[in-house]
Structures are given as structure tokens and as C-alpha cells.
């Protein structure tokens with residue numbers, strides 16, 4: 488590696504990533520901002536999120552997370568990462584206070600509403616073997632309601648906060664999953680326009696494709712399901728004590 492390559496790497500952003508909707512928000516943002524980044528796969532079905540070095544950056548044992556080697560700052564959780572990158576690049580989050588809060592309220596709406604509700608729906612649609620009609624109805628209705636909130640908002644503007652922003656980038660991957668989540672965009676004419684406009688942005692395409700060829704059914708194996716969906720306080724304490732790392736390279740299965 489040349490000295491120049493080493494200098495470039497030193498200033499790059501390490502991007503801890505796995506190709507899921509939450510990961511893709513940040514892949515899209517990095518591409519939109521044209522920031523140099525080094526992708527570090529966090530194979531969540533294999534337990535990479537419990538590695539002690541990763542937990543120092545992301546104590547919630549969830550990706551995405553970033554480390555910006557230029558500033559020395561690390562950030563976990565999608566909304567905070569989007570704000571950090573927007574401020575670093577001077578893009579997609581206005582400075583002016585009222586425009587900034589237009590964006591931030593929709594960013595927090597995504598982080599506290601659309602993301603968690605679609606995430607729960609996704610769990611019951613794709614990752615359980617038993618029937619859960621109440622959960623499907625509850626989260627399916629809530630996802631449908633949230634799409635309608637976007638539809639009404641987009642009746643008289645192009646994007647959630649007027650101009651294209653981090654609020655749209657945060658929301659896009661969870662709208663992108665609409666078919667798998669049992670919805671369609673037929674009754675959401677303006678949301679469909681918004682979706683098509685964003686989908687066709689070259690940076691969005693590049694972000695969505697990142698890791699597309701990696702192993703995709705990681706959450707469906709029995710071991711992965713046990714790793715991902717049986718977590719409780721013991722998991723967090725075990726991870727903090729290095730238990731998962733002690734399993735690497737051994738035949739022992741997680742308790």
C-alpha cells in the first residue's frame with residue numbers, strides 16, 4: 488500500500504454494515520454525499536454485532552455504525568448517523584432553523600414510527616414459523632397508516648420536508664419493502680411518485696446495491712434465528728463479558 492493510499496484510508500469513514508433497510512439508509516447517504524468509505528460487513532446472523540470492538544462503537548449491538556477517522560468520532564443508530572454525515576458533507580439537512588426542523592421532525596418520525604413498525608411487521612411476515620394473525624394485523628395496519636401519512640404529506644410537496652433530505656433517505660428503504668410487507672402503492676399516488684423519483688437517483692441505486700450479493704438468508708437459519716430473536720438482558724451482559732467472542736473458532740453453540 489502506498490503512502491497516499493494509507494493517508495486516504497486514515498481519513499476514510501469505516502462503515503459497519505449489513506444489507507438490511509436500516510443499513511441501506513446509511514449506504515445511500517454515503518453515496519449521496521460522495522464521502523469515501525470503507526465497508527466493514529457485520530454479519531448479524533453470525534453474531535458479528537457482539538464483537539467487543541464493535542460494541543465499543545455500537546453498544547446496542549445493532550448495525551449500522553460509522554467511525555470517521557478524520558474527526559475521530561464514532562456514531563451508532565441511523566438517525567444520528569444521517570445527521571452526522573449531513574453536517575459533515577453540508578448536504579441534505581438545511582442550516583436555517585425552520586427548514587432544519589421540518590427535516591428533523593420527519594427524521595424522528597421515521598426513527599420512532601415507520602422504522603420500528605415496519606421492522607416488527609417484517610419480523611412477523613418473514614421470520615416466524617407460527618401463525619400470528621393479531622401481530623400481522625396490528626403492524627400491517629400501522630404500516631399502512633404510516634404510508635398514508637406520507638401520502639397526505641406528499642400531496643403538495645415533492646419530498647417529506649419540501650426539498651430532498653435525510654428524512655427521505657431514512658424512510659425510503661422501509662417503503663422499498665412494501666411488497667414483502669404485504670402492501671402496494673396503488674392507493675398512494677403521491678407516495679408512488681416520491682418512491683420512483685428517489686429509486687431512480689444513481690446514488691440511491693448504488694447504496695441499495697451495496698452488499699446485494701452477500702448471503703441474504705442469514706436470518707432464516709435456526710442458528711441465526713436463535714442469535715437474533717432470542718436476545719434479552721442476559722445476551723447484553725454475556726456480550727459485555729466477551730462470551731460470544733469466546734465461541735469463535737470453537738464448536739460450542741451459544742447457550
Ligand SMILES: N[C@@H](CCC(=O)N[C@@H](CS)C(=O)NCC(=O)O)C(=O)O
Pocket residue numbers: 507508509510531536548549550551563564565566602714715
Ligand atoms: N434504530 C437502529 C436500528 C438498527 C437495527 O435494528 N439493526 C438491525 C438490522 S436491521 C441489527 O443490527 N440487528 C442485529 C441484532 O438484532 O442483533 C437504526 O436505525 O440504526
